[in-house]
Amino acid sequence: xxxxxxxxxxxxxxxxxxxGETAVLRGLDLELPTGEVxxxxxxxxxxxxxxxxILAMLTQIDSGSISMHGVDIAQNGPVVRxxxxxxxxxxxxxxxxxxxxxxxxxxxxxxxxxVDDLISSTTVQVGIEQRIDDRVRTLSxxxxxxxxxxxxLMHDPQLLLLDEPESGLDSRSVEQLDRIIENYKSMGRSVxxxxxxxxxxxxxADRAVVLNNGTVGLNSTNPAADKTEILAAYSSKAxxx
Amino acid sequence: MMGSLAIIxxxxxxxxxxxxxxxxxxVAVAGFALLVxxxxxxxxxxxxxxxxxxxxxxxxxxxxxxxxxxxxxxFALEVEGSTLEALMLAPISRDLIYLGKALGNFLFIAVAQIxxxxxxxxxxNLVVFRWEMLAIALLTxxxxxxxxxxxxxxxxxxxxxxxxxxxxxxxxxxxxxxxAVESTSHMVNGxxxxxxxxxxxxxxxxDVAFIVVSAFxxxxxxxx
Numbered sequence: 001x002x003x004x005x006x007x008x009x010x011x012x013x014x015x016x017x018x019x020g021e022t023a024v025l026r027g028l029d030l031e032l033p034t035g036e037v038x039x040x041x042x043x044x045x046x047x048x049x050x051x052x053x054i055l056a057m058l059t060q061i062d063s064g065s066i067s068m069h070g071v072d073i074a075q076n077g078p079v080v081r082x083x084x085x086x087x088x089x090x091x092x093x094x095x096x097x098x099x100x101x102x103x104x105x106x107x108x109x110x111x112x113x114x115v116d117d118l119i120s121s122t123t124v125q126v127g128i129e130q131r132i133d134d135r136v137r138t139l140s141x142x143x144x145x146x147x148x149x150x151x152x153l154m155h156d157p158q159l160l161l162l163d164e165p166e167s168g169l170d171s172r173s174v175e176q177l178d179r180i181i182e183n184y185k186s187m188g189r190s191v192x193x194x195x196x197x198x199x200x201x202x203x204x205a206d207r208a209v210v211l212n213n214g215t216v217g218l219n220s221t222n223p224a225a226d227k228t229e230i231l232a233a234y235s236s237k238a239x240x241x
Numbered sequence: 242m243m244g245s246l247a248i249i250x251x252x253x254x255x256x257x258x259x260x261x262x263x264x265x266x267x268v269a270v271a272g273f274a275l276l277v278x279x280x281x282x283x284x285x286x287x288x289x290x291x292x293x294x295x296x297x298x299x300x301x302x303x304x305x306x307x308x309x310x311x312x313x314x315x316f317a318l319e320v321e322g323s324t325l326e327a328l329m330l331a332p333i334s335r336d337l338i339y340l341g342k343a344l345g346n347f348l349f350i351a352v353a354q355i356x357x358x359x360x361x362x363x364x365x366n367l368v369v370f371r372w373e374m375l376a377i378a379l380l381t382x383x384x385x386x387x388x389x390x391x392x393x394x395x396x397x398x399x400x401x402x403x404x405x406x407x408x409x410x411x412x413x414x415x416x417x418x419x420x421a422v423e424s425t426s427h428m429v430n431g432x433x434x435x436x437x438x439x440x441x442x443x444x445x446x447x448d449v450a451f452i453v454v455s456a457f458x459x460x461x462x463x464x465x
Contacts, residue, residue: 058326082332092327094255096262108251109331111244151327 008070009034009159009190010055015064017050017214024050026214027064032207034069034158037181037191039201039223041234042211048194049089051211052163055192056086069158082110085152086161091144092151095137099128099147102136103154110155122150127176141168149180160184162193166200178204198234202227210234248333252341256315257348265318266346270304270311270353275360277303282364296365297425301418304350304357305385309407311349312389315342316397325463335460339390343452346393347386354378373428373437380444381421384451388413391455395462413451420444 010032017025024047032038040048053059054066057073057080066073073080093102100119107115123129126146136144145168152160160181166174181191181204195201201223202208208223209216210233218233220226260266281299285291319325319342328338358378362369389410396405421444424437 056330058329078332078334081330084330086330088323088326090323090326092323092330094259094324095322096259097255101258105251105255106327106331109248109328109333111248111332 007033008067009036010066010068010192012051012066013064015051015054015066016062017047017054017059018062024214025054025061028211028215030209030216030219032190032192034190035185035188036206037185037204038193038207038209039205040192040194040209040211041198041201041230042217043234046211047214048211049163052086052088052161052192052194055159056084056088056161057081058088082155083158084161085155085157085159086163087145087148087152087165088161088163091136091141091148093136093144093147096135098135099123099132099139099150102147103150106151107154112155118154119150122154125153125180126150127173142170142173145169146173149177153180158189160189160191160193162191164194164196166195166197174200198231199227202230245337248337249340249344252328252338253344253348256342256345259318260345260349266311266314266349267352267356269314270307270350271356273307273310274303274353274357277306278357278361278364287365292365292367293426293429296361296367296429297422299365300358300361300425301381301421304354304381305411305414305418306407307353307357308350308385308389309410311353312346312393312410313396313403313406315346315349316390316393317402320397329463335463336456338463339394339456339459340452342394343386343390343455346390347382350382350385351378354382367429369425369429371428373434374425376441377421377424377428377437377444380441380448381417384417384444384448385414387448387451387455388417391451391459391462394459417444417447420447 008031010030012028012030015025015028028051040051042048050059054061057077068080068083071080071083097105103119103122104115107118112118123132126149128143128146128150131139131143136147139147145165149165165177169177184191193201203224205223206221208220208226208230210218210230218230220230223230278299285295358369358374392406392409396402396409399405420440424440427437
């Protein structure tokens, strides 16, 4: 069902999303090629988190269309969800279960095989192997974020969605996260992330998209070179607020 | 098919594991139902005649009210930790999430009944340890879980969910409650299976209809 020939990880056309009277996305068009790290920028309320939730299929759009790897998300929910791994604001973990129990449970939800090996390798990858038998409730927010990342990576998704992944992480963990993202990209996978640490994000991103008023205000394919322009666009939106 | 059953069982088993650790739901359901029973034993002059008359109604009304508390709590736990969204991220159909959650609720209420029904037998001095009672309890608990899981999901994001759930749940389960009360009444009066057959059939029809309809509706109410 997943198109092997398409080069687009995400294709959004005329996407509209309103929450009651409030328009959050106003006819957004966006194409993100596979194998890229895309950073979504914008002030609070610009629509970054809403767009990520839509891509994660937690929020439905009012009109428009979105496809991932050529698969229409409106028609093929379970197929698209298998293609994506998401780490959103909340770690979304069962606090009274251990790290291992959480990962085992979600491995069952994704119908994964060789689960023990998978959990071992993923927990090592995100650096939580020492705490694998601790209850999530006893972990710091940063560690819980890492467990959430392990859950998102376990099924080897084509597209990783990260909503402010660095929040709650110390500098060492942020470096580790950068390595995971870099490694993911080297395997030809795509990452779409939001952040408020703009300068750091521009160093690791292949593409920067500044959302403005529910549409794409700026779409740079060379964030490092366009840093001044991106920062200007981002800060002008911040000043508008 | 086996894959779907494994998903449903995994969700139900997860809820059971959390309940064993926290005892949030079973204690609330059993405690509430026991309180109702005790209050009625003080409020009513219980002799053998009126125990048979009012006992079944008190038992099932108590379990129905207590079930509301349990359903509320079981879903609130998923929302507080945003774990319901984690389930929604998984590549499984929403009706499996519903059936898994309903299985968990079924197990909680069933465990609570294992505590409540013997206490009811002692307080009302009625013989209830019969196969008929097992059938009535299973069918009623199944229907309560099917309806309660759906309405708990509907009301969980509402500010006044503690009020909303009983307002939705209790009117809908009234036919099932009638079936449970009438068939229990037949049983404590020593009647045969055939006397209670029409009430048990009503309970079966209710359960089948609400499991199917609720599983269908559930997938729509999860979306924003």
